[in-house]
Amino acid sequence: MTTSQSQPNIHPKLYEIRGAQYSKQNKNTTFRVYAPNARCVLVILTSYGTEMSRLAMQKDDSDLWETVTDKILPGATYLYLVDDCNGKQMLRTDPVSFSVVYVPEVNQVHSIVHDHTVYQWSDQLWMQTRARTDPLRSPLSIYELQLKSWKNDVYHPLNYRQLAPELAIYCQQMGFTHVEIFGILDHAYKPARGYQVANYFAPYRDNGICDDLKFFVDHLHQNNIGIILDWILTHFQHYHQSDSFSISLHEFDGTNLYAGEASAWGTLYFDFNKEETCRFLFASALYFLDVMHMDGIRFDAVSTMIRRHSNDIPAAIAFLRNLNKTIHRCYPGVLCIAEETDGYRNLTKIMDFDLKWNIGWSCDARNLLRTPYNERSNHWQQKVLNILNVACKNEDKTILTLSHDDTDSGEHNSNSVLLSCVSHSSNDSEKFADLRNFFAWQTLAPSRGHMIHMGDELVQPMSWYQRFRQGRSSVDWSLVNTSSLHRKMQEYIADLNRLYQHHQQFWQNGEQDFRMIYEYGPNLIVAYHRGTYDNRRMAVIHNFSNYGYSSYDISLPSSDSDIRRIQNIVEIFNSDNPVYGGSGLFQNVEIEIINSFASGRSFRLTIPPLATLILEEYLS
Incomplete structure (x- = not known):
């Protein structure tokens, strides 16, 4: 897994080389940042946004700027002042920040010096068991959630340490084996889904720092719940907060170290023909598995990463194949899951993914819900039989997902929520019966697992994103405080999950x-x-x-x-x-x-x- 320390820029674990590396033994901190075309780089030590001192950095033969100091302890905040190749000076957060913090006094985000040796893990049994377990022959019942809005609104977020016990208890009550968390990579805006990433190593700052997230993972592991990271590797946030400050990777040294063309999301695509893109993102994935003990990675937007304008992108395909093979070799039991929407054939074999989302099932199942009962026989072949008949013949192993995208109609309506899908029904009894049938179809139909998104287990009438944008928790927890059909649906899904877990006929050989x-x-x-x-x-x-x-x-x-x-x-x-x-x-x-x-x-x-x-x- 490791290569020579004399070649730090091809080291697969760049997080052991770059960033602020604190040494408890030497009682000093080494700062290293990659900026091959910069004219000069300084470390700016800060306190509540105020500059306290400056440290000059020297560039070595591998284009890393470096300095060592014994004046800095863990918890200190800092920025880099980069004089780029065009002569423009800008304050930048560290691209390899293990923690970041928002500083309201200056309306900036600053990097934090972190000591990874402080946190002591207690999930050894989980990690040992995971390494001996085939995840494709194990139950997989996933609860997808955004931690910053699951319980509280995003303006009053809970810390990862506060969330851990509540989520562990909830997953045990609901029979979920795993959670899939999105919005974890640090991003700029509170009222955002979290898919325009600013930092690929730091957890989202409003929920806490690195050790807080470690506690979260550790606690869930001790309660036998796995964690899948929703990882955004296709595109990144490229705009700067001002002419003098930026949290983005973009133009870090005045040149395009990472970027390709503009994406459909107002971001830039990563260019996987660039060496720095590949080694940087490779290290990000390994960091969350190696240091943060994640149990799986869900690769976001694989379709547009590997194929655009009707052409394959060989460099991106090679990157995925190399990364997934490395993960399987070095972290046995970890899941690599692709969100791929365009039907790229044999994706799991070509790129060594374990699983992919079955987007076709999600669309067909929800469309069947929308279809009046007297018209459903017209769609029988496409929306029911085809799903079953191709299950064993499919080149890819799949999970049946109901994700955050499926019930998100934007911030002004809730047209995509499950209750809207059954609006043709004449009464609530029929609507909820149809939805119970839908969830059983998802849980029991041939696949390698299933996933639902927060709030869908309650069949809430307003979409999670509409609630989120209105400054409320994404989940309408008031629905469980009554004996309503919403509460009964929650109990139903819990029983369905427990039955699924208890009977290995549903998962020991998957669709086979x-x-x-x-x-x-x-x-x-x-x-x-x-x-x-x-x-x-x-x-x-x-x-x-x-x-x-x-x-x-x-x-x-x-x-x-x-x-x-x-x-x-x-x-x-x-x-x-x-x-x-x-x-x-x-x-x-x-x-x-x-x-x-x-x-x-x-x-x-x-x-x-x-x-x-x-x-x-x-x-x-």
């Missing part, structure tokens, strides 16, 4: 254990198997219509070699249960197994409207 049992488009009913363990096989039945059946025969495929082994079958989950807000009129106390010479074997059972049943088959 899927087998179709039955489908009939006119009735909008589909049934499938999801694997066998200890001679118990799981069968799942979805009814996407608003018509229920007091008696319905599900014929079993004659090609199923285990048909004759079925001794008994029991309903273990019913989304129409009254505890979840269902009618309770379609419960299967006993399921009859029918043997017919003409049609073979079948199940005779009750099927509720807009509902999911999970059956457990006992095999001989």
Whole structure:
């Protein structure tokens, strides 16, 4: 993993070389910053925004500017004063800042000297177990959230240390195995999603410093919850706060060390043909795995990183392949997940990703929700059968996601929230039944895991982003203080997650254990198997219509070699249960197994409207 210290600019762990490196043994701090074309660089030591002293830096043969001082202790703040190649002087935050702080006295963000040896980890058991575990053969139930707005509004954010115990308890109650956190990399504006990154090593300053985030990760690990970092490597914030101060990487020494063309988000694309881009971002990823103990990386906007203007970008593809292979070699058990929206074929194999988001499922499932019941049979093939039939044939392993983008209609409306998707329903009972069916479809359909975004577990009527922009918590926690259908939906998802975790038939072999049992488009009913363990096989039945059946025969495929082994079958989950807000009129106390010479074997059972049943088959 390491190369010679005499070549610091090709060292894969640049965070061990650059930035403010405090040595407890030598009781001094070494500052190093890469600015190959700068005329001069100074360290400006600050206190509450006021300059206290200046330290001259010298440039070495590898284009690093360096100085050593015994006058600086951890916690001190600093900036670089860069005299760039064009003769322009600008105060800059350190690109390899491990912590940053906002200084209101001068309306600036300053870097903080940090001592990484202070925090003592207590997650050794988690880390050892993770290294021995195949994450693709383990349960994966992800809760996606933005920490700065999950509990409080962004103007009164909680520290990472305050968030950790609350989130750990909530995930345990809800049955989530992992959280995926976005908005963690430091960014400029409070009321922003967090995708215009200013610093690729420092955590978002309003929630705390580096050791606060370590505590957060550590605490979740001690409660058996994994953490996936939403990492933005395709583009970066390039604008400067003023003519004399900047937190951006852009034009750090007066030249374009990182940037490519303008992006669609008002940022600049990274140029992966540039050596500095590759080594800098490579180090950022390893830093969060190595130093911060993250359990996975979700790579944002991979589609536009690897392909633009109908052309592949070979340098970006090579970067991803190299980084993912390094992660798998050096950090076993860590997940590499791609958000890729354009259907790049065989992406997981070509670039060594473990998983990719199944964007197609997300679009089709939500569109099916929007479709009136009497029109759904027209979309049966595309939105239901195709999802199932391609699951085992897909070149990529996928997770079924309902992300922050899916329910974000901007700050002025909530047209994309799940409740809006079922606005065609005549009453709340039907709406929530349809949504319970939707979540069961997401959790149980063949995949390698599933993810929902904060607030969707409550089916809140206002989008997270609209609430966020109005200066409120992104999650409407008042909904759980009543016995409403929103509260019952939260309980439903918790039970669904726990059932998913408890029965390894749903995750031990992922989509490979899927087998179709039955489908009939006119009735909008589909049934499938999801694997066998200890001679118990799981069968799942979805009814996407608003018509229920007091008696319905599900014929079993004659090609199923285990048909004759079925001794008994029991309903273990019913989304129409009254505890979840269902009618309770379609419960299967006993399921009859029918043997017919003409049609073979079948199940005779009750099927509720807009509902999911999970059956457990006992095999001989």
